[in-house]
Amino acid sequence: MVLDANQRASLAVVRSLGHHNCNIITADEMPSALAGASRYSKLYQQYPSPKTQPDAFIQWLKTAIKRHDINMLIPITEISSQLIVMNKREFANCIIPFANIKTIMTLANKWNLVKLAQQYDIPVPDTTHYANSGQLKLTDINEYPVVLKPDVSELWLGDQWLDTGVHIAHDRHELELYLEKPYFRNHSFMVQAFIPGSGAGIFTLYDSGEPQVYFSHQRLREKPPSGGVSVLSEARQPSQALIESSEKLLKAANWHGVAMVEYRVTPEGKAYLMEVNTRFWGSLQLAIDAGIDFPWLLYQISTGETLNGELSIREGQRLRWLLGDLDHLYIVMKSSKYSLMQKLGKLLTFIALPDGKTKHEVNRLDDLGPALYELKHYFK
Structure with a gap:
């Protein structure tokens, strides 16, 4: 069962595991959701809000696991993932592909993270x-x-x-x-x-303290344009220096599962640790398209399978969230910060013909349901 089904990362998980013939149930607190519209979602369910009704949410999951014979739970958001891990004993017969709550809070608690980084001489603000x-x-x-x-x-x-x-x-x-x-x-x-500069991230999968794969990308456009959610990104080989810093942290924590380690890199090239996200991230689909299928890899290590062969990144692969990119363009066109020529350039870039290396995050010809769902709710 894949939870938080209205998240784009949830859709990426559903499509990944669906391509590998897993039977998937999706669920969210909303009556309908993005990933629930995918052809790979065999059933969609609505649950009580984990944020405002945590006890009812846990009870609902216990019932759903028994009723549908679910063997793995994959939460996407911080609230649902931490709540499930905190109550892991309630799901003894179901795989929860995350570290224990103490390990998670070693990294997710930012003050704990700063202290850990200082022990290993990793720069922090x-x-x-x-x-x-x-x-x-x-x-x-x-x-x-x-x-x-x-x-x-x-x-x-x-x-x-x-x-x-x-x-x-x-x-x-x-x-x-x-x-x-x-x-x-x-x-x-x-x-x-405050650290001036730009953001950089290392995306990774660990199996009981041992790294399995690393991935990185560059944000090319964001919403809002000043910095925010990525709407166009490109796969890159991860920096060896950032891999080494991330590995110190994650090995020290005996990490298990996926993680995103975020840095701020100054104009002079010095990287400062910002935070660690202990769950799947928003641009997950880019890694999958670029050859690093994190959801399937996580499923394999969680079910005791051996990962086969070397994993290589298709550097230059791009991912575009079309409606997010439309929002980016709208913000630029309304803003007085951009000249007429800059706005024209942004418009031409937006309507440019496909370049052969860019895939749409939501819009996929072999799975049109989520795109239609998103479009319908975008104009509401």
């Missing part, structure tokens, strides 16, 4: 940790901008989840405003130096 905003004196901050990071992206309160967020304060006034947010007022967080 200058960091100060606070139990809550009451501990921070505004006079402690001498240089702006600064980055405010809650210890965790999703905060478990014991009976429900609280969304948090990372914020960049450019001056004292912004800092004061952000510190009023409940996840800073009442919970621990970090203040980090």
Whole structure:
């Protein structure tokens, strides 16, 4: 069963495993969902919200596993994956292809990650940790901008989840405003130096502490254009330096499963560790198209199969999320930051003929259901 079926990463998992003749049930808290529209989804189910009804969600899963004889659960979002791993004993006869919750929080908790990185001399931004905003004196901050990071992206309160967020304060006034947010007022967080530069990621799969494969990509267009979700990306060979840093962390944690290690690289080329996502990532389909089929590889190691042969990356393979790219274009056209010539260039790039190395993330001729589903909901 693949959960969080309205995520594009969920669709990538469903298509990957469907191509390998797995029988797949999809599920989400919504009445219908993107991956549920795939021809590889044999059945779609709606469950209680894991965020606001965590106990009902766990009970629903227990019933569904028994009713449908499910042998593996694959959650996609941070909330559902952590909630399931926290309750792993409830699913004793079902494979959960993740590390245990203690191992996950070694990496997913950003303060734990900073301390681990420092042990292995992996560069991190200058960091100060606070139990809550009451501990921070505004006079402690001498240089702006600064980055405010809650210890965790999703905060478990014991009976429900609280969304948090990372914020960049450019001056004292912004800092004061952000510190009023409940996840800073009442919970621990970090203040980090802002690192100029661009993002870089290492995507990987580990089997009981041992690396199986690494992958990387470059973002070519994002939504919004200033930085955000990738709408056009290209497969690249991963940097050896970033592989070495990532390997130190993941081996130290005895990692198992997939992970995305995020860095910020300065204009001078120095890479600073930012965070580790302990689950599948948004542009997963690009890795699959480029020859690194992470969902199938995870399935194989989770069922005791041996991975066969060398895996090679088809460098230059591209992935385009068409409707996300349309949003990118719309934002550019509305913005006063771009000249007429820049806007014309963006338009010509958007309508350019296919180049033979770009695949659409959602729109696939052999599985049109998700594209029709997305289009229908896009214009609602």
